[in-house]
Amino acid sequence: MSNTTPFVSVIVPAYNEEGNIAACVCQLADELSSAQFTFEILVVNDGSTDDTLERARRLSMSNSSVRIVDLGGNFGKPVALREGIRKARGALIAFFDADLQYNPRDLVAMIGMLDNSLDFVNGNRDYNGYGASRTAFSRLYNKTVRLLFRMELKDSNCGIKVVRRETVDSGTLFDYGLPLMVPLLSIRGFKSAEFPVFLHERKSGQSKYYQNGHFLGGTKNIRDITYHSMMLLSLIAHTPFEWGRANGRSGYRTGA
Numbered sequence: 001m002s003n004t005t006p007f008v009s010v011i012v013p014a015y016n017e018e019g020n021i022a023a024c025v026c027q028l029a030d031e032l033s034s035a036q037f038t039f040e041i042l043v044v045n046d047g048s049t050d051d052t053l054e055r056a057r058r059l060s061m062s063n064s065s066v067r068i069v070d071l072g073g074n075f076g077k078p079v080a081l082r083e084g085i086r087k088a089r090g091a092l093i094a095f096f097d098a099d100l101q102y103n104p105r106d107l108v109a110m111i112g113m114l115d116n117s118l119d120f121v122n123g124n125r126d127y128n129g130y131g132a133s134r135t136a137f138s139r140l141y142n143k144t145v146r147l148l149f150r151m152e153l154k155d156s157n158c159g160i161k162v163v164r165r166e167t168v169d170s171g172t173l174f175d176y177g178l179p180l181m182v183p184l185l186s187i188r189g190f191k192s193a194e195f196p197v198f199l200h201e202r203k204s205g206q207s208k209y210y211q212n213g214h215f216l217g218g219t220k221n222i223r224d225i226t227y228h229s230m231m232l233l234s235l236i237a238h239t240p241f242e243w244g245r246a247n248g249r250s251g252y253r254t255g256a
Helices: 021-034 052-062 077-087 104-113 132-149 178-187 219-247
Strands: 008-014 039-045 066-070 092-095 120-125 161-164 192-197
Touching: 008 021, 008 077, 021 039, 021 052, 021 104, 039 052, 039 077, 052 066, 066 077, 077 178, 092 104, 104 120, 104 161, 104 192, 132 178, 132 219, 161 178, 178 192, 178 219
Parallel strands: 008 039, 008 092, 039 066, 120 192
Antiparallel strands: 092 161, 120 161
């Protein structure tokens, strides 16, 4: 498979996921193989301090469809995804979290949805396994984004997505942060659909963003809320520019 251009490249950003990475990659490979897709799985190690990198390397030695991208430090999920995109060879690019809170079967279904009328398919979480406060924060944020940008998509920050390569080649996909990738693509005129995905509780490791039992989800979550609020204001301010750039480029489709 390494000598064949893959149909889909699945990017798996991983930071301290030693207890999940092997099962994640194996389940992805099994489901993609069953669906008869040609594929590659890119594990992007984002500066893990545990055994994540070595376990991923062992997987790549036994499976030619698994490739490793080691960032050499912890730079955050958007950087990990960006570097994965740069290394990916597939006609389609998929994002899948290493913690196995999503089901690889849902990803396969989303890949199957991406016909010629669509540019990307976004997951829509059921919030099973999330606490009440975390669910409330996420739903409030998504509702705000949906109202501000008049989007039909309900879950802009879901960790499972499938996009066409031409949609992400611009290199500006994460200009306003990862949660605003979906409204940015919508503003730029790309056509989308949403697929309901089920969340599962983590079996190993800890969330990198939200700490249960801490005020507002802990200091890191508070920093993230502040940062993403600033990015939201920035995207609002730059929406006319983004819309104009989209309509002035031959590669974008019109409409939101």
